Amino acid sequence: MILKKSELIDGKNIQITGSKSISNRLLILGKLFGNIDMLNLSNSQDTTLLKKALESDSETIDIHHAGTAMRFLTSYYSIFEGRKTILTGSDRMKNRPIKPLVDALQSLGADITYLEKEGYPPLQIIGKKIEKDSVKISANVSSQFLTSLILIGGKLENGLTLELEGEITSRPYLEMTLKILNEIGIKSHFAENTIEILPHPENARIEHYEVESDWSSASYFYSLAAIGRKSINLRSYHTLSLQGDSVIKEIYWKYFGINTVSDYAENSISLLPEPAFEYPELIYLDMNDCPDIAQTLCVTATALKIPFVITGLHTLKVKETDRLVALQNELLKIGGKTHITVEKIESCEFIEPEENISIATYNDHRMAMAFAPFALVKELNIENEDVVEKSYPEFWEDFEEVTKSN
Numbered sequence: 272m273i274l275k276k277s278e279l280i281d282g283k284n285i286q287i288t289g290s291k292s293i294s295n296r297l298l299i300l301g302k303l304f305g306n307i308d309m310l311n312l313s314n315s316q317d318t319t320l321l322k323k324a325l326e327s328d329s330e331t332i333d334i335h336h337a338g339t340a341m342r343f344l345t346s347y348y349s350i351f352e353g354r355k356t357i358l359t360g361s362d363r364m365k366n367r368p369i370k371p372l373v374d375a376l377q378s379l380g381a382d383i384t385y386l387e388k389e390g391y392p393p394l395q396i397i398g399k400k401i402e403k404d405s406v407k408i409s410a411n412v413s414s415q416f417l418t419s420l421i422l423i424g425g426k427l428e429n430g431l432t433l434e435l436e437g438e439i440t441s442r443p444y445l446e447m448t449l450k451i452l453n454e455i456g457i458k459s460h461f462a463e464n465t466i467e468i469l470p471h472p473e474n475a476r477i478e479h480y481e482v483e484s485d486w487s488s489a490s491y492f493y494s495l496a497a498i499g500r501k502s503i504n505l506r507s508y509h510t511l512s513l514q515g516d517s518v519i520k521e522i523y524w525k526y527f528g529i530n531t532v533s534d535y536a537e538n539s540i541s542l543l544p545e546p547a548f549e550y551p552e553l554i555y556l557d558m559n560d561c562p563d564i565a566q567t568l569c570v571t572a573t574a575l576k577i578p579f580v581i582t583g584l585h586t587l588k589v590k591e592t593d594r595l596v597a598l599q600n601e602l603l604k605i606g607g608k609t610h611i612t613v614e615k616i617e618s619c620e621f622i623e624p625e626e627n628i629s630i631a632t633y634n635d636h637r638m639a640m641a642f643a644p645f646a647l648v649k650e651l652n653i654e655n656e657d658v659v660e661k662s663y664p665e666f667w668e669d670f671e672e673v674t675k676s677n
């Protein structure tokens with residue numbers, strides 16, 4: 272899809288649907304502890320796939336590229352007594368690790384077999400009653416493994432205690448899980464390297480839940496506002512968010528002068544660029560807590576030619592693609608020479624963008640959405656633009672709504 276050189280239109284309103292992470296947690300919890308009537312559920316493909324899986328009686332469940340669905344369903348089917356499930360996904364999913372989660376579940380007594388490569392999907396899972404109540408699990412590969420166990424913890428007779436090994440990655444996602452549990456009445460304790468989930472008290476549940484909109488999706492509008500220096504209004508956002516990616520407010524204020532002003536009555540926020548903002552000489556950030564917005568930030572900084580050093584990114588290698596390599600390849604096309612390590616990306620030099628820019632997207636929705644705002648600088652092609660549907664199916668309509676080509 273060619274994005275012509277564009278400018279931002281001032282003051283447009285965009286409604287983004289519910290957080291994919293919150294929606295996916297609620298879908299699993301609803302199945303385990305009683306149906307939850309959800310407002311503003313995410314319309315992402317990942318959430319739709321999870322919802323369909325939970326409604327399906329088929330033996331084979333294919334969750335395509337949906338990482339959280341893959342991980343959350345592994346524990347869910349492990350305790351689904353009497354159900355045999357073949358849980359599989361896309362080729363990429365078959366190369367995204369799941370061993371720490373499967374090891375933990377097996378040591379709790381679950382019956383899980385690898386059907387192809389050891390340590391990776393597809394899995395055969397025979398659901399059974401889990402009697403044990405404590406397990407060790409490595410916490411530095413993906414927080415989704417821990418969330419998966421936490422979600423079923425309250426369903427086990429004696430609850431579940433997790434002993435986390437190694438550094439904890441993507442921590443706000445764990446805190447989100449525990450806060451949602453608390454909202455439905457399941458108590459937990461998280462101190463140092465131990466997470467304890469108490470058994471679910473009988474009858475505790477929530478019937479209705481209004482999901483706040485997705486902050487990772489909002490990040491692309493922060494990037495547009497930062498590059499285009501015009502305002503955008505987004506709904507439905509609250510000042511207090513369960514999502515770690517809401518830190519985008521602070522990051523884009525500090526480094527790009529984008530002020531986030533909330534309208535409480537409307538549940539909306541306005542992104543207002545500070546006039547005459549002085550850009551920093553260097554952006555130095557650890558994004559271990561918010562890995563999904565790293566691509567957004569790297570593109571904004573490159574578009575504005577602000578040098579950056581971003582650390583804490585070791586999980587990017589095992590997401591929809593190796594995001595560090597993908598970023599390095601594609602940033603070069605828009606004029607950003609970078610150096611990458613296993614957990615870091617830093618800019619080295621800004622050069623002229625290519626004459627005919629064509630951004631490869633590597634089956635990764637966030638590559639497409641993160642690079643789109645560069646159209647405010649120069650025309651570019653986004654290859655396989657449909658990838659956005661994984662998290663934000665109407666992204667291109669919304670992008671068109673706030674921009675006009677010139």
Ligand SMILES: O=C(O)C1=C[C@@H](OP(=O)(O)O)[C@@H](O)[C@H](O)C1
Pocket residue numbers: 291292293339412413414415418440441444562563586
């Ligand atoms: O729990 C979640 O909803 C998520 C956790 C994060 O994954 P990792 O913990 O693997 O970094 C994040 O990248 C993903 O998009 C959603």
Ligand SMILES: C=C(OP(=O)(O)O)C(=O)O
Pocket residue numbers: 317336337338339340563590591637662
């Ligand atoms: C990493 C992501 O998703 P998942 O791991 O759930 O596939 C994402 O949405 O950026």
